[in-house]
Structures are given as C-alpha cells and as structure tokens.
Amino acid sequence: DIQMTQSPSSLSASVGDRVTITCHASQDITKHLNWYQQKAGIAPKLLIYDASKLETGVPSRFTGSGSGTDFTFTISSLQPEDFATYYCQQYHNLPRTFGGGTKVESK
Amino acid sequence: EVQLVESGGGLVQPGGSLRLSCAASGFTFNTYWMTWVRQAPGQGLEWVANIKEDGSEKNYVDSVKGRFTISRDNGKNSLYLQMNSLRGEDTAVYFCARGTYQNRHWGQGTLVTVSS
Numbered sequence: 470d471i472q473m474t475q476s477p478s479s480l481s482a483s484v485g486d487r488v489t490i491t492c493h494a495s496q497d498i499t500k501h502l503n504w505y506q507q508k509a510g511i512a513p514k515l516l517i518y519d520a521s522k523l524e525t526g527v528p529s530r531f532t533g534s535g536s537g538t539d540f541t542f543t544i545s546s547l548q549p550e551d552f553a554t555y556y557c558q559q560y561h562n563l564p565r566t567f568g569g570g571t572k573v574e575s576k
Numbered sequence: 577e578v579q580l581v582e583s584g585g586g587l588v589q590p591g592g593s594l595r596l597s598c599a600a601s602g603f604t605f606n607t608y609w610m611t612w613v614r615q616a617p618g619q620g621l622e623w624v625a626n627i628k629e630d631g632s633e634k635n636y637v638d639s640v641k642g643r644f645t646i647s648r649d650n651g652k653n654s655l656y657l658q659m660n661s662l663r664g665e666d667t668a669v670y671f672c673a674r675g676t677y678q679n680r681h682w683g684q685g686t687l688v689t690v691s692s
Contacts, residue, residue, distance in 0.1 A: 470638070501677075503677075503678055503679075505621075505679075507621070511684075512671055512673075512682035512683065512684060512685060513613075513621065513671075513679070513682060515678055515679060515680050518677075518678045524678075524680070556620065556621055558621075558623075560676070560677045560678070563626075563635045564623050564635065564636070564637040564638070565611075565623040565626075565676075566623060567620060567621045567622065567623065568620075569620050570620040570621070
C-alpha cells in the first residue's frame, strides 16, 4: 500500500496568515492526489484534485502543487471558516490511502 | 441535488455483524463507482472499500478483507456494507461517498460501535 505522510499534524495560525501543509507519498503517484477539508462531525469536502486543480466553487486562496512523491497545499490568507482538518489522499493505486491529517487551529 | 444517506449503524458486540446501507438520490446511481470510508473516534480518515458501477469489481483495504462485503442494488439506488466478525478497531463513523478517484459527494455518516 502507498503510505501518505502529512506534516505538520497540527498548526496554530491567525486569520490572514499563509498556511502550508506538505504530503509525502511512499512511491511515485504522479499527480493522483486529492486534498480534503473536514470540519468536526461533518463529512469531508473535496478542495483540490489532480494535485493542483481547484474544485468548482472552492475559493482561490486554496492551492495545491507537486508531483511524484512530494506535494504542498497552501491557504494564501487564512479565513475564519478555514479552521478545520485537512487530508491528502492518493488515488494512484488501491487501496486509496489518506494522510494522517493536519488540524489548523486558531492561534 | 445529490444526496447520500447512510443508515444501519449501532452498537454491536465483538464478533457480531451489521449491515450498513446508503440510499442515493439526485444522480444516476448506476453510472458511478461508490466508496465506503470510515473514521474512528478522534482519528483520521480510512478508505475501506469501493465497488464498480455494475458491481463487477470490488476492492477492500487489507484490514477488512474476508470480513466485510461491499455490494449495491442499482434498482434501489442503494449501496451496502455487510460487516461480519466485527472487532473493536472497527468502531468508527462510516461514510459512503460517490466516485472512486475523487469523492465529491458524501453522506453524513453512521456510527458503528463495537463493544461488549
């Protein structure tokens, strides 16, 4: 199985901050990577797919980059509604696997 | 509007069985792969299984192989997860989701608790 290692596992930030999360795959997944946002008790929401493509309706402050084994997710200017947990997920192989998550908390 | 509604969760003893259902509406169910994802309390997301549009291909994470069976009834627009030989580590909220590469639509989840 492909292991997805996300870092950090948590971070504290303020509204307006730039936030960056990284995701490392244990093998080459080309660009087969999604990023999801999950708020407590609610189903995840797809933000980014194909490593860098913005899902329809998602604000442009969310961006993704990378290919191969190393990927980056960025929130350019953190908004109050962005405090949540973020997950990367590979869909290069089965089983699909998620990173461990990054909880973005208020500083 | 796409809707996915899970049901069937509850408290079950170790070794017991449970069948989860996911009722789909608002889209042509038989043209989409479907997926189950679970989340243990306070933990991250874990992909569990998926099934092809016509049910001819099914895939599972190793930890549930031989114990869980994913199935679908396209005539009823429904997805199922039969869970047998349940263990404590199966305790989680189980979500159904549409798709195999990107999961753009999710249900609200149903809680399965395995405990004596």
